[in-house]
Amino acid sequence: MSPATSTPSTIDADWWRDAVFYQIYIRSFADGNGDGVGDLAGIRARLPYLADLGIDALWITPFYPSPMADHGYDVADPRDVEPVFGDLAEFDALLAEAHARGIRVTVDLVPNHSSHDHEWFQAALAAAPGSPERARYHFQDGHGADGSRPPNNWPSVFGGPAWTRLPDGQWYLHLFAPEQPDLNFANPEVVADLEETMRFWLDRGVDGFRIDVAHGMAKPDGLPDMVPLDDTGLLADHAPGDERFDSEGVHAMHRRIRRVVEEYPGRMAVGEVWLRDDQRLARYLRADELQLAFNFKLVTAGWTAKEIRTAVEDSLATVAGTPAPACWVLSNHDVSRHVTRYGGGELGIRRARAAALLQLALPGAAYLYNGDELGMPDVELPDEALQDPIWERSGRAERGRDACRIPMPWSGAEPPYGFSSRADTWLPMPEGWGPLTADAQRADGNSMQSLYRAALALRSTSPLFAGEQVEWLQSPDGCVAFCRPGGLVCVLNLSGAPTPLPEGRVLVSSAPVEDGLLPDDAAVWLQP
Template identity: 65%
Template sequence: MRWWRDAVFYQVYVRSFSDSDGDGVGDLDGIRSRLGYLELLGVDALWLTPFYRSPMTDHGYDVADPRDVDPVFGNLAAFDALVEEAHRHGIRVTIDLVPNHSSSEHEWFRAALESAPGSPERARYHFKPGRGPDGAEPPNNWHSVFGGPAWSRVPDGEWYLHLFAAEQPDLNWTNPEVWADLEKTLRFWCDRGVDGFRIDVAHGMSKPEGLPDHAGPGAALLAHTDDDPRFDHEGVHDVHRMIRAVLDHYPGRMAVGEVWVRDDDRFARYVRPDELHLGFNFRLVQTAFDAAEVREAIEHSLESVAGVGAHPTWTLSNHDVSRPVTRYGGGALGLARARAMALVVLALPGVVYLYNGEELGLPDVELPDWALQDPVWERSGRTERGRDSCRVPVPWEGDGPGFGFTSGEPWLPMPDDWAALTVAAQIEDTDSTLSFFRRALELRDEHAVSAGSGVEWFGAPPGCLAFRRSGSTLVCALNTSDEPVPLPPGDVLLTSGPLCDDGRLPPDTAAWLA
């Protein structure tokens, strides 16, 4: 049962969605209180970011116990209640897993620090002696994705590897205990009724033997290339085969990987029939608002999965990247383009992921220095502001400072001018971005029933594109040029913005026709 084949997933950044207890941080009960809204929006499933026990150095992606709930988010009873009620609303629940690293507060890492070099406790991580006469230099030249070296030294002189923050030591996936623990975690949550998993850093985990130096010029913050030895090592596919083997014992469960691999052939390896069901392809996230580039990204994304029989997975945003409104130019222009691109993505075959607040047209927020919490800010020497700007809480109603997200002070400040962007302000406004998304999801559901997995392209003026999903009567047209263009033949179902008085498609606009 591949219920996810055409599903629309909604990413809930748990800290920023809805706070039930007034502490300024979103929680599981807050999500449960908003399930009616999510059902009204029309999404099929949720992806919850980590809610496990954690010191929150990286806001939950530093996991101290992957089989318990951090008190800031609730407890296991609250999680069980959320899953049960979501299912009553017809919404499935998928959760984040973080297998590349643990928290430095995990019991394993605390034991490793208390043990001697060469001990079984240290073998669960990557502990190495340093280079140089006194071992004072890191074991290799790798950098952390968050800035600075990827190694930290402990008092006895050894170094440990952390591709992210120092508080996120990388696990050693040549150690059978690490494998067994992930299998235990998978079964724990499947037994509690979850419908699937999003695998964080799914191209990580496995490391090349000997941990050779990076031959390139050095990685940029929050980025890497396909020749980076830190990622996409061949052994990672064995991990995904194990994940798949476990999930195959639980009918109807799925796994999607965060796969920052651009090469089509290498990407396809992650979604082979015995590995992950889906893989995030981030080409559209990295593509400018240009019809030719958008078409190329779509074609690559379709080709990358066609040969292995997997479904394409589309997204324009998440908690790690600038929001579409800001990325496409900001203000009215950015919003117009973001709405247009939403129509493009929702017309494509396969799986779509929306990020909380995307349906409200939220932009990034320019936060003051004192508010920044992303570890990138400090590890970069306060030269990179990090990802907090796209993580500001969702505004639900009323005025600041909490906008219905919390009765207290939100964990990140919310702009004073967001009153017009709240759910309450948009839900009855037929011209609002929220109403636009609701109608788009409704139409997508109607037209996806008998549609195929391919795309048929039509001729289009320069700076434009037009396509139809195979087997569907729905045609999508996008105008990224500077001039209005004629629409393809058909009855207009939905547009991302008003058409010209003469019926032509304006710049920065998309339309669906039947």
């Protein structure tokens, strides 16, 4: 193992409180070796672009050895690199070069489950019921005289039951795909292994972790039946009665995770916690648990002033009694891209530009998804191109998440737009994306990318963004307006007509401001 690279984390231990993170879905960002799949070398080659854009940190999705049943979220070895993506030497080089540019690097931690190819699960399959090997997972006898019914009624997030039966009659639990057996965190060996994985990457110099399914891990004693729900997917409202998630014991695990993180000054962890209940979400942000938790209220809010203001108010209220700042998300690899959610086409682009200024004006941390800065939309793929396990697990009733995972267009007028030297990329890229490419937008001062670059530069240098609260300002119906303690004023107009702006100097706007009027579906930053 290489010695830990020098890291900017030691300069500012609380850097993450207002950082702008850039999520890289590794398969779709940049292909460095010409096989049609994004990789670590591709990220490394694009570091100048990321530095120029002005982000503070990266979150790289799993690049660990995996049979790719869920494109890397089925981890066979959490302490190595999948050859498709590179090797440890390539990761170390990427980390060192990112740090040299002042960009921090965080990586995915996938604690809830392993791959079925993990050596532990293979040992469990070979061992007898009741063995120590099976105790690392959730193996149970079934119900009924012959044990032919699953141990409980839990559904898989990806469709179908959350249990698979083995030839010896026992069942094993998998909240996701059968290739992703759930680990048993009541087993000390499982906890110790997670801590070893964390130290492995922290010793190499990573700046923190994004914790996958952070409200998972712990399971209630006895694995009782859950209340049947209309929606049992990952993005569902995991209300009381959904025994699969948010079990009380999960907080003990987050305290263990926090203790390891705090052994390394300036490091952090952010949790993927799909909970709509603000009070329950706040419990993950106590002083000895997560530093950050994604708040998905903006992801689920409709494009109305009332819903957006409520999303912001609820998000700020969630963190108000905790040490944590808010953490804002508009898109990621699991949800429809917001250009598409907001109507698609020119309408979706106009609204996405306004949403970008809203997100980046709010206090706290912000997460961008690769391609947000280009205005990438979802792409509806032909059935034969779909790869998300949700497609098959749902009986081909749900198309899954591939539409928001299309590779990034970098340059040129035809696929693969500089993403790869190979034309047939892992997911097909559409025709007509020439104007969307990073190169085309770099040369256009009015592009989405130029808007992001200008906004990120202001955010990182201006004292107007000081403070972790907002003061709501009086505004016309259909508008959202607030002021930061440092003085920044943000106005978002969803009224359906141009609206007069308050007094102030326009710093940046998502659409042209003429005669003191902000157009509909637009946002502006003002200095009073």
